[in-house]
Amino acid sequence: MPPELPLPRVGTGVDVHRLTEQRPLWVAGLYWPDEPRGLDGHSDADVVCHAVCDALLAAAGLGDLGTNVGTSDPRWAGASGTDLLAEIARRVAAAGFAVGNASVQLVGSVPRLGARRAEAEELLTRVVGAPVSLSATTTDGLGLTGRGDGLAAIATALVVPVGSVEV
Secondary structure, three states: OOOOOOOOOEEEEEEEEEEEOOOOOOOOOOOOOOOOOOEEOOOOOOOHHHHHHHHHHHHHHOOOOOHHHHOOOOHOOOOHHHHHHHHHHHHHHHHOEEEEEEEEEEEOOOOOOOOHHHHHHHHHHHHHHHOEEEEEEEOOOOHHHHOOOEEEEEEEEEEEOOOOOOO
């Protein structure tokens, strides 16, 4: 009888932040200089990076972003989303998982992602060390994203146990 192959694991992550004056907008690891408002949070509040972090952590069974690099830890104050994502990818690997891929959807009316989608996907893929696809949608004027009060992101990630990790 052939040995059992480790089963892949899937995780979901969601992040939401309020748009506010006096902050630069960072989304999907990119700075958006033409946007007059940025996201409010302990770090740069990059909803795309944060949602991918939560999806990776959930898939690996490692909790969530808040329990791993929470607001009570001053080391992460003002951290970039890509720094957080690199740290989470490192922790997922240390726990015995290889990232298969991640997919994330930005929900909101800003920024206009289309012209920079490939740039963002390349950056996120490089940081995670596995393919990351990015899409965007609006909510047709409904809710906090539709009113322009904030942005949200929803991500899914696939990880595969490597080595002697139990499934």
